[in-house]
Amino acid sequence: MNRNPEANEAPSGAFLPRVWKLITPYWRSEEKGMAWLLLAAVIALSLFSVEVSVQVNSWYRDFYNALEKKDLASFTHLILYFCAIAAVAILGAVYRLYLTQMLTIRWRRWLTEQHFAKWLSHKNYYQLEQTGHTDNPDQRLSEDLDQFTTRTLSLGIGLLSNVVSLVSFSVILWGVSGSIDVFGITVPGYMFWAALVYAVVGSWLTHLIGRRLIVLSNQQERFEADLRFALVRVRENAESIALCDGEPNEQQRLGRRFGMIWTNFRSIMTVQKRLTFFTAGYSQIALIFPFIVAAPRYFAGKIELGDLMQINSAFGSVQENFSWFIDAYASLASWRATCDRLLSFRQGMDDHEARDSAITILREGEGLELQALGVSLASGRQLFSDASLSIVAGERVMLSGRSGSGKSTLLRALGGLWSSGQGKIRLPSEPYMFLPQKPYLPMGPLREALSYPQTSGQYPPERFVDVLRTCRLEHLVPRLDERNHWQRLLSPGEQQRLAFARVLLSRPKWLYLDEATSAMDEEDEAVLYQALLDELPDITLLSVGHRSSLKRFHDRYWRVEEGAVVEQAVPQYLA
Helix, strand or coil: CCCCHHCCCCCCCCHHHHHHHHHHHHHHHCCHHHHHHHHHHHCCCHHHHHHHHHHHHHHHHHHHHHHCCCHHHHHHHHHHHHHHHHHHHHHHHHHHHHHHHHHHHHHHCCCCCCCHHHHHHHHHHHHHHHCCCCCCCHHHHHEEEEEEEEHHHHHHHHHHHEEEEEEEHHHHHHHHCEEEECCCCEEEEEHHHHHHHHHHHHHHHHHHHHHHHHHHHHHHHHHHHHHHHHHHHHHCCHHHHCCCCHHHHHHHHHHHHHHHHHHEEEEEHHHHHHHHHHHHHHHHHHHHHHHHHHHHHHHHHHHHHHHHHHHHHHHHHHHHHHHHHHHHHHHHEEEEEEEEHHHHHHHHHHHHHHHHEEEEEECCEEEEEEEEEEEEEECCCCCEEEEEEEECCCCEEEEEECCCHHHHHHHHHHHCCCCEEEEEEEECCCEEEECCCCCCCCCCHHHHHHHHCCCCCCCHHHHHHHHCCCCCCCCHHCCCCEEHHHHHHHHHHHHHHHHHHHHHCCCCCEEECCCCCCCCHHHHHHHHHHHHHHCCCCCCEEEECCCCHHHHHCCCCEECCEECCCCCCCCCCCC
16 A cells, blocks of 8 residues: 555646546536536525525614614514524525435435446556555545535535625625725725725635645545554454464554554644634634724714614625635635545546556457566566467466466466566457455355356356355355355355355356465365366366376466476476
């Protein structure tokens, strides 16, 4: 996993165009009709709430004038009028929230499906893990997509509402604030200009104080995800850790992970403390600032109490709208960090898809052929070169060599997972399967784990029983419909036997095995290989292995030695 903090941030240039490309596809997708309808409804309800605020602002003037004049009839009428406004406002607020949530989850579902498809295509999920270009993809596909849709809608609609509210209350404030003489100069709508200056200065100071929150928020999310990943690793390897008494070591590792969270969060606390000192003071001063500025006209008898209260309410709304950046700064910082993580995640997948493999793979014909194939590691070290060998259908070839010589890497190249090297690979177009040393067993019913990657409905129910018995897994027959975490429940040997049962179930024409019997004893290994040859007599095998007991199931032998893949005419002891 990549631990360079800068590696997980999107490129600094052209942030807005890049995030715009992330936002817009949904609004042009097959769901655009419902998306725009919901968005229009949410915007309409948001604008309606602004109109309600405008009405309440006028109500303030009339209400305080009625109080000042002790007009009971007007007082009673205004109270009833306020109740009606409040009831309508509550109804609008409820449906605005409901429709916003509906739009958010629909957008998140669409984005999640698109990112799932991109992550799982072109082997991106594998390549990103191998290169370490992007850490914690689970966080980006789950939490970050959730936060991106929620915050984008919240901030976008909030900004729109604030702009409309700003225009509405600016007109009101300009009309009721009058003018004032400053050093012999008459300033019309002076309360409006006071609100503008107050908010601009406050926004500038807020950014200066809180700009570190963007980087710190990004790091906090990554450190939290790293800790979750480490905890999952402990859970997945619980038996190995317990057997070697690794608890103190794991506690130190987990402690270091949490220490990074602690240190970074303390930095966030410091920045937020300074920011809160300023914003809290800014908000408190804003409560009395309009009274102070408007007081000269009130005491001069130019405006009534109701006018003063309306000015205060309008000034508060204008100042609040001008100060949207201040109030939303923490959310904006978190949104920017979320966008950076998503953009870097997508950039990593785009880079992999655009990268041309130096190894050409063609799937055509009936045999397998290596043409001047060379394979190297990412570090540049060459494992072997100029391998030119072939396998025809029906042959059984065993590949051996010293540990680290490149045997498993050759199988990865055949599977399209390895691009470092040169040469050409021609693969048969017939059905094939790979059996890795550690097979993957998805959680769920055992029947589904056995038929993976196909669905269990493609095979007759009795066939599951037959292959389990053939592979010495009779004890699992009654549990075929049991849902469980089979990769944790079954022993390594049982998992490998289940993988062989999967082969017998799907009946491929070509089978590539990478130490696929390493966890079995020689008796089980012989039974399973013989079952393959008996039930699938036309199958073609390419087996990576060390045991000499495997020799009798193969008629040809390749060996990786001294940087080359050579064919051995006579079987030799396999080291």
